[in-house]
Amino acid sequence: MKICFLTKKDKPGVRDAIRFLESLAENIDIFYDQDHKNFPKSILKKKYDLLISYISPWIISKRVLERTTKWNINFHPGPPEYPGIGCFNFAIFDSSETFGSTAHIMLPKVDSGNIIGVKRFAMTNNETVESLSLKTYKAQLSLFKKVISYIFSNDCLPKSDEIWKRKAFKRTELEKLCEIKFSMNTQEVEKRIRATYFPGKPAPYIKFLGHKFELNPNR
Numbered sequence: 001m002k003i004c005f006l007t008k009k010d011k012p013g014v015r016d017a018i019r020f021l022e023s024l025a026e027n028i029d030i031f032y033d034q035d036h037k038n039f040p041k042s043i044l045k046k047k048y049d050l051l052i053s054y055i056s057p058w059i060i061s062k063r064v065l066e067r068t069t070k071w072n073i074n075f076h077p078g079p080p081e082y083p084g085i086g087c088f089n090f091a092i093f094d095s096s097e098t099f100g101s102t103a104h105i106m107l108p109k110v111d112s113g114n115i116i117g118v119k120r121f122a123m124t125n126n127e128t129v130e131s132l133s134l135k136t137y138k139a140q141l142s143l144f145k146k147v148i149s150y151i152f153s154n155d156c157l158p159k160s161d162e163i164w165k166r167k168a169f170k171r172t173e174l175e176k177l178c179e180i181k182f183s184m185n186t187q188e189v190e191k192r193i194r195a196t197y198f199p200g201k202p203a204p205y206i207k208f209l210g211h212k213f214e215l216n217p218n219r
Helices: 015-020 041-045 087-093 129-154 173-179 185-198
Strands: 003-008 029-032 048-052 071-076 098-105 114-120 205-208 211-214
Touching: 003 015, 015 029, 015 048, 015 129, 015 173, 071 129, 087 129, 087 173, 087 185, 114 129, 129 211, 173 185
Parallel strands: 003 029, 003 048, 048 071
Antiparallel strands: 071 098, 098 114, 205 211
């Protein structure tokens, strides 16, 4: 089986996922996203039996998806309740009791294809984006091994009764969640900060007199 594996370097679980895949198959092309560089053009010239997106930020075009002879599978770091961007952030803000990772067939529309597996776990009351992401990547690796093992053992996809619970969150919705307003009370401000702050990423912010001020706890 010829496999294309799209991922992001240095994310938790990526190396383990690659090692596991290499224990099952020999013909694997691995592509790493480096700071959101353009999609690798060489993929457009190749045909794969299986294309896997694993913590990859690239949105795969219909042109690429249609070249795959068997399956295009995405491992999404969020459960069916939280498709799209900002899944960690919205779950924390909603005080969700559970979270997880989802395996699904890729379509041109983000996080909309049939779900073939979900791995869930309990959330605590004091989750941060960092703590939740680490738990999710661990669950995602477990789900990856289970789904890929099934495919190689049965030459078909596992089945699941899970369905997406809503349309995929958009970047504009995440931006709105990150905005702190002067009209908000202390509890609301603290909740938004906990739900959106992650070191090195765009931070919660306030707009004032035409300027944008981001939270920087280290100053």
